[in-house]
Amino acid sequence: MEDLQFLITPEEENQRLDVYLSQKLPDLSRSYLQKLIPQELILVDGKVRKASYRLKAGEMVMLELPPLTEIEVIPQDLPLDILYEDEDLIVVNKAKGMVVHPAQGNYHGTLVNALLYHVKDLSGINGVLRPGIVHRIDKDTTGILVVAKSDRAHACLSAQLKDHSMKREYYALVHGRVKSDQGTIDAPLGRSKKDRLKMAITEDGKRAVTHYEVLKRYEGYTLIKAILETGRTHQIRVHLASIHHPLVGDFVYGLKKENGDGQLLHAATLGFETPQGKRLEFHTPVQGQFRQALIRLHRMERK
Structure with missing residues (x-):
């Protein structure tokens, strides 16, 4: 389990517990965080609180997360507009409304799910939830993305983003x-x-x-x-x-x-x-x- 702690500042006071944590941890969905509360994996000053609990300045939020190695992203046969593909990379034209990669607690219907169905391997540099993802565009933004199939392509493309x-x-x-x-x-x-x-x-x-x-x-x-x-x-x-x-x-x-x-x-x-x-x-x-x-x-x- 991964342990996380957050001290509530005066500026963060009066936020809902689930909303606060989803902002602190944007890769986790609110619904997933809400499921952790009955399991006593989220505590406020050592006490179990409801998802709607309003936080107070000075309180300590403690969170235990299952390790990412337990997560399996399922390949899905979803429509893909492929512009180019070789042994190292794949270029796609992303549709509106499609999220690029899964977040913990929200694993389905993403570009990564579709890519895993289409190709055997994606670069593992970005971990379990973001295999092959070098750069992202928002859910409601359309257009072109390049995804790395090999680690050498991932390193090559990342360097070009950096420079x-x-x-x-x-x-x-x-x-x-x-x-x-x-x-x-x-x-x-x-x-x-x-x-x-x-x-x-x-x-x-x-x-x-x-x-x-x-x-x-x-x-x-x-x-x-x-x-x-x-x-x-x-x-x-x-x-x-x-x-x-x-x-x-x-x-x-x-x-x-x-x-x-x-x-x-x-x-x-x-x-x-x-x-x-x-x-x-x-x-x-x-x-x-x-x-x-x-x-x-x-x-x-x-x-």
Whole structure:
């Protein structure tokens, strides 16, 4: 068993026990954490508390977790849009609504489940729950991902992410009319001090750089290309919201009362070198809800 302890600070007071732990441990689902409480694996100052218990400053939350070696991720025959595959890696075009990898307590329906059904082996560098995963995109973001089948490919691709030589370009539909044809947002990102479920621009965060180019302006909206220099969690979403142009459909960092199924963000271009030194580059057009939104805007423009 793995033992974890968290001391509740004044800023964290009055949070629900299960919500607090799911924020501290984002790879664990709330439903999984709730199942640990009756097993007396979660204690507050040595006492069993309900999932809805409101935490107080100064209390100590103690958590015991079963080791990850007990977890088995089941291969599932799920639809996969494969753009390229060789002995070292596989490139896929991820659909909207698909989570990239399982989290403890939530093991099904992810890209990893689908990949394990399709291929015999994935790189083991990232452990049981994230085999082969070199980089991620959000559940509601569509587009291109490269996954490592071998450890040498994982090391090769990770090095390109670290030195920023991997080419990653996104299409994003944002609110408002972006005035500059191009620009750069250089602002550090870290976990929000006010809401641990969110990322935010923070002085003590990690450096994050997003370049952008305007592709098309519409009435009340702008289609942009966002080019990642770094790849922090929710980077494009937070950066664009910070210049008052949040993504359409982004309920977390944008407008709360929109219709739709999440942000209109598409990982359109991915370029990298294989372990053999071959340069590959892939491009896919926007799909589904994003494509329909652009069709509606084009039609409105012609009226």
